[in-house]
Amino acid sequence: xxxxxxxxxxxxxxxxxxxxxxxxxxxxxxxxxxxxxxxxxxxxxxxxxxxxxxxxxxxxxxxxxxxxxxxxxxxxxxxxxxxxxxxxxxxxxxxxxxxxxxxxxxxxxxxxxxxxxxxxxxxxxxxxxxxxxxxxxxxxxxxxxxxxxxxxxxxxxxxxxxxxxxxxxxxxxxxxxxxxxxxxxxxxxxxxxxxxxxxxxxxxxxxxxxxxxxxxxxxxxxxxxxxxxxxxxxxxxxxxxxxxxxxxxxxxxxxxxxxxxxxxxxxxxxxxxxxxxxxxxxxxxxxxxxxxxxxxxxxxxxxxxxxxxxxxxxxxxxxxxxxxxxxxxxxxxxxxxxxxxxxxxxxxxxxxxxxxxxxxxxxxxxxxxxxxxxxxxxxxxxxxxxxxxxxxxxxxxxxxxxxxxxxxxxxxxxxxxxxxxxxxx
Amino acid sequence: xxxxxxxxxxxxxxxxxxxxxxxxxxxxxxxxxxxxxxxxxxxxxxxxxxxxxxxxxxxxxxxxxxxxxxxxxxxxxxxxxxxxxxxxxxxxxxxxxxxxxxxxxxxxxxxxxxxxxxxxxxxxxxxxxxxxxxxxxxxxxxxxxxxxxxxxxxxxxxxxxxxxxxxxxxxxxxxxxxxxxxxxxxxxxxxxxxxxxxxxxxxxxxxxxxxxxxxxxxxxxxxxxxxxxxxxxxxxxxxxxxxxxxxxxxxxxxxxxxxxxxxxxxxxxxxxxxxxxxxxxxxxxxxxxxxxxxxxxx
Amino acid sequence: xxxxxxxxxxxxxxxxxxxxxxxxxxxxxxxxxxxxxxxxxxxxxxxxxxxxxxxxxxxxxxxxxxxxxxxxxxxxxxxxxxxxxxxxxxxxxxxxxxxxxxxxxxxxxxxxxxxxxxxxxxxxxxxxxxxxxxxxxxxxxxxxxxxxxxxxxxxxxxxxxxxxxxxxxxxxxxxxxxxxxxxxxxxxxxxxxxxxxxxxxxxxxxxxxxxxxxxxxxxxxxxxxxxxxxxxxxxxxxxxxxxxxxxxxxxxxxxxxxxxxxxxxxxxxxxxxxxx
Numbered sequence: 001x002x003x004x005x006x007x008x009x010x011x012x013x014x015x016x017x018x019x020x021x022x023x024x025x026x027x028x029x030x031x032x033x034x035x036x037x038x039x040x041x042x043x044x045x046x047x048x049x050x051x052x053x054x055x056x057x058x059x060x061x062x063x064x065x066x067x068x069x070x071x072x073x074x075x076x077x078x079x080x081x082x083x084x085x086x087x088x089x090x091x092x093x094x095x096x097x098x099x100x101x102x103x104x105x106x107x108x109x110x111x112x113x114x115x116x117x118x119x120x121x122x123x124x125x126x127x128x129x130x131x132x133x134x135x136x137x138x139x140x141x142x143x144x145x146x147x148x149x150x151x152x153x154x155x156x157x158x159x160x161x162x163x164x165x166x167x168x169x170x171x172x173x174x175x176x177x178x179x180x181x182x183x184x185x186x187x188x189x190x191x192x193x194x195x196x197x198x199x200x201x202x203x204x205x206x207x208x209x210x211x212x213x214x215x216x217x218x219x220x221x222x223x224x225x226x227x228x229x230x231x232x233x234x235x236x237x238x239x240x241x242x243x244x245x246x247x248x249x250x251x252x253x254x255x256x257x258x259x260x261x262x263x264x265x266x267x268x269x270x271x272x273x274x275x276x277x278x279x280x281x282x283x284x285x286x287x288x289x290x291x292x293x294x295x296x297x298x299x300x301x302x303x304x305x306x307x308x309x310x311x312x313x314x315x316x317x318x319x320x321x322x323x324x325x326x327x328x329x330x331x332x333x334x335x336x337x338x339x340x341x342x343x344x345x346x347x348x349x350x351x352x353x354x355x356x357x358x359x360x361x362x363x364x365x366x367x368x369x370x371x372x373x374x375x376x377x378x379x380x381x382x383x384x385x386x387x388x389x390x391x392x393x394x395x396x397x398x399x400x401x402x403x404x405x406x407x408x409x410x411x412x413x414x415x416x417x418x419x420x421x422x423x424x425x
Numbered sequence: 426x427x428x429x430x431x432x433x434x435x436x437x438x439x440x441x442x443x444x445x446x447x448x449x450x451x452x453x454x455x456x457x458x459x460x461x462x463x464x465x466x467x468x469x470x471x472x473x474x475x476x477x478x479x480x481x482x483x484x485x486x487x488x489x490x491x492x493x494x495x496x497x498x499x500x501x502x503x504x505x506x507x508x509x510x511x512x513x514x515x516x517x518x519x520x521x522x523x524x525x526x527x528x529x530x531x532x533x534x535x536x537x538x539x540x541x542x543x544x545x546x547x548x549x550x551x552x553x554x555x556x557x558x559x560x561x562x563x564x565x566x567x568x569x570x571x572x573x574x575x576x577x578x579x580x581x582x583x584x585x586x587x588x589x590x591x592x593x594x595x596x597x598x599x600x601x602x603x604x605x606x607x608x609x610x611x612x613x614x615x616x617x618x619x620x621x622x623x624x625x626x627x628x629x630x631x632x633x634x635x636x637x638x639x640x641x642x643x644x645x646x647x648x649x650x651x652x653x654x655x656x657x658x659x660x661x662x663x664x665x666x667x668x669x670x671x672x673x674x675x676x677x678x679x680x681x682x683x684x685x686x687x688x689x690x691x692x693x694x695x696x697x698x699x700x701x702x703x704x705x706x707x708x709x710x711x712x713x714x715x716x717x718x719x720x721x722x723x
Numbered sequence: 724x725x726x727x728x729x730x731x732x733x734x735x736x737x738x739x740x741x742x743x744x745x746x747x748x749x750x751x752x753x754x755x756x757x758x759x760x761x762x763x764x765x766x767x768x769x770x771x772x773x774x775x776x777x778x779x780x781x782x783x784x785x786x787x788x789x790x791x792x793x794x795x796x797x798x799x800x801x802x803x804x805x806x807x808x809x810x811x812x813x814x815x816x817x818x819x820x821x822x823x824x825x826x827x828x829x830x831x832x833x834x835x836x837x838x839x840x841x842x843x844x845x846x847x848x849x850x851x852x853x854x855x856x857x858x859x860x861x862x863x864x865x866x867x868x869x870x871x872x873x874x875x876x877x878x879x880x881x882x883x884x885x886x887x888x889x890x891x892x893x894x895x896x897x898x899x900x901x902x903x904x905x906x907x908x909x910x911x912x913x914x915x916x917x918x919x920x921x922x923x924x925x926x927x928x929x930x931x932x933x934x935x936x937x938x939x940x941x942x943x944x945x946x947x948x949x950x951x952x953x954x955x956x957x958x959x960x961x962x963x964x965x966x967x968x969x970x971x972x973x974x975x976x977x978x979x980x981x982x983x984x985x986x987x988x989x990x991x992x993x994x995x996x997x998x999x
Binding site for chain 3: 439448451455459519522523525529530533537539546547551566598651675679700707
């Protein structure tokens, strides 16, 4: 008996090398660029994205390698561990040649990034995205492949069934809508709270209209110079608490894993999800017929206009000390080619930051209605010191689990805010 | 030259040279990082920038005021000592059940030891699918009986309880093996002699089996306590410290704070605290066990 | 004999008990295998077996997840680390067990103390050090690191075990003209088989399942080990539970095979731990 097991074991161990070859990915390659010069070498590219972005990027990278046979691109996504890893790498001054800046190009990674102002695609950025990727001294430090232009995901069919013709425009209306949806037996808002970035993301999305969009109560200056009155944060934290108290959240808001989100949307079991278009694409991969769309963020004041929240999504920068400057530049310029941008955008249903490229997204028609709305930068990146995201995570989780009150959330935000602001000096 | 030769040949102290490779590794990869970590705990470093400032003991002060740290500390004690207690009981019971030969013995032993070989993170994710609200296996059983599904990990104490139980049950295989070895090493003559003298099963157990298992108890106790106090993977996979921060252990808290919170200095302080705490527990434990050992063998 | 009859009387109950215990411990594995054979859109209960088992998930895990490669990397790291742990640990334990002077006692306490360092608290200092030493993305880097953190347990067990080998053997060899450094390989080493088996298994499993060190040191995709490869499945955006389950099953497979082949050494090897 033992001999048989040993033989089996050894046999399996021999088969493993065959498995290890891995499948060669037969990707429908987008248009390959004509190689300008023979480049050769290895380029390390790191990111944090998940599917569908990861697959789309991999396809584009495969064509880049096809067009430049001497180049090998090592493309890795570290998903949840990306930020931690990058911090360790920055501390040791050991960065990948090209890496994703996921919204922090200007506010965190800038000192490690090469300027991209002289590259071929630099003049093509839209006016909306340009300020987000440019540092105070005018350096463009990252190139967005896709950008965030998001609000709240909602289900069009459920909206109609609940008796609404249009998505809610103010938070008051939003709450009423939740109530109507709940009566239909559908979960109004689904938060996959096991990963507390979900709660932080919620707060991030709601914050702009509560604090900076209305001209009669614009706190941007106060936020940036340290004089902000943190009791006003109660409006934002209060929204989360109210949703939780009124039972408009899913029962397992604190323990649900994000792995369940797409299927809840795909099966019409939930109405609102605070996430971006990639989640919609994910849900469509499970059920292409569910009527999902994106609505702008409702306002706090009745006379204010809803907004979309935007910023870098999948965006790459070049390490200023990279040894593969030529290849890195060629890589970014390849990525920036219209066909490739279009490919990634259409695969992920995400908007783009370049002028003059026509993308055909399923959501394009719906989004056209919001063409003239303001696009606000992502709240914590623009108006809060780097590091507040973590406090939003812990306070958000505390609010949904009932561990802290709204006042305590405001206090904790203020405490960390003060500490980080003083560190900045 | 001759002195060195005599030294190497005859002086037993020369043998300590054999520890050199291990010591070299230790200095490079343990001592230096610990000192570095200690230094960081006195700064306000955010974990990635090239500059930082020294802030004295403020990280430690803040640590003592921080509620999450105390919760994590309490949880770590629960996980450490609680797991050990439960694992000892389960391990011993299983060992007693599975020591004498019978039909299902070997197969069952394999199944019991199986989870012990799987990484904590993976066991955690698998159990997540069993206890999760959405489609969890436990909830499916409840639904079968017409009961509404329960979000098992939603309340702080329940999350802690589940983590404790899952850790104890899944890894009691290791303890079982130690006790099995211990049981097999007890000479049967002792038990037979006692039974001839009219001792009942329970008396045999109490007066012969348990004392002879003492070394096994010791080993498993030390390994379990230290392992339980360092628990990390299971917490991350099951609850990620949630709900809120109710189920964090010191290790998982360090992880989440270091990177997520950009407070490397603060996190390093927690690390130092955690290390000192585990060290004290271990020293006390060994003193206590050595004393007990003396009592039985002296 | 009286003992045998008592055994027979309870055997039936024992069998039933053992079966129940076995089933309970198998539940998690049943669950993960069951999930791994379903399609992504199958929302049936985890208890129910899939109507049409899909092996495509395993294919996906092997190709996209490159699990095969990950298994090889893990084997390499584990094999060499265990080898070094045995080598360095055994020779270090010899003087610590035999020569009880102040230096050695201190060294022993320090080694055992390393067991208590939570790896996370030293992660970033270690990472910085590794970068300076150019050890990132190298096999030797991760091997030396895991060896260091696996040494304490082996030193602990070796020391305990060696102290039970009678000193008389050493002294006899010395009288026969053996040099003191030769005693170890000639006299002590041959007797260490049981504890070596024990350490191979315990350290091997720990290293196989390590996550934090491997995540930071082995960043290149082709160097990734199993725990890293699997965790990507669980944290990726796209909800693909079946593929994650398949990856998990694949990762446990080699360990189980090795266990089944070397079962008796597990228990034999634990004997010394149990009676010291």
